[in-house]
Amino acid sequence: xxxxxxxTNRRPVKSIVxxxxxxxxxxxxxxxxxxxWPSTAFIVLGLCDSSRDYVAGxxxxxxxNWEWCATDKLVKKLRASECETLGGTMFFDKATAEKxxxxxxxxxxxxxx
Numbered sequence: 001x002x003x004x005x006x007x008t009n010r011r012p013v014k015s016i017v018x019x020x021x022x023x024x025x026x027x028x029x030x031x032x033x034x035x036x037w038p039s040t041a042f043i044v045l046g047l048c049d050s051s052r053d054y055v056a057g058x059x060x061x062x063x064x065n066w067e068w069c070a071t072d073k074l075v076k077k078l079r080a081s082e083c084e085t086l087g088g089t090m091f092f093d094k095a096t097a098e099k100x101x102x103x104x105x106x107x108x109x110x111x112x113x
C-alpha cells in the first residue's frame with residue numbers, strides 16, 4: 001500500500017497573511033493621509049522647529065519652499081526673514097523677482113542721511 005501525502009489546508013495561513021498585509025496598507029494610508037508631510041519629516045530630523053517654521057521657510061536648511069527674494073543687489077531663493085533683513089521683497093516666481101530687481105536697478109533709491 002502506497003503512502004498518501006498528508007493533505008493540509010493552507011487557506012487559513014493565506015488568509016492571515018493577506019489580512020496582515022491589508023492592515024499594513026491601511027495603516028500606511030492613514031499615516032500618509034493624517035500626518036502633514038513633508039513638514040513632519042523635517043521636524044523629526046531636527047531641521048525645523050515647528051510646522052509653522054516649515055511653512056514660513058524659516059528652517060535651518062532649504063526645505064524647498066523658500067521664495068524668491070529681490071533686493072538691490074541680488075535675486076535669490078531665501079528665507080523670508082533673510083530677505084526682509086536685506087531690504088528685499090519676496091516673490092513666488094523667479095521671473096517676477098527678476099523684474100523687481102531690474103526695476104530697482106533702473107530706479108535706485110538714495111540712502112537716507
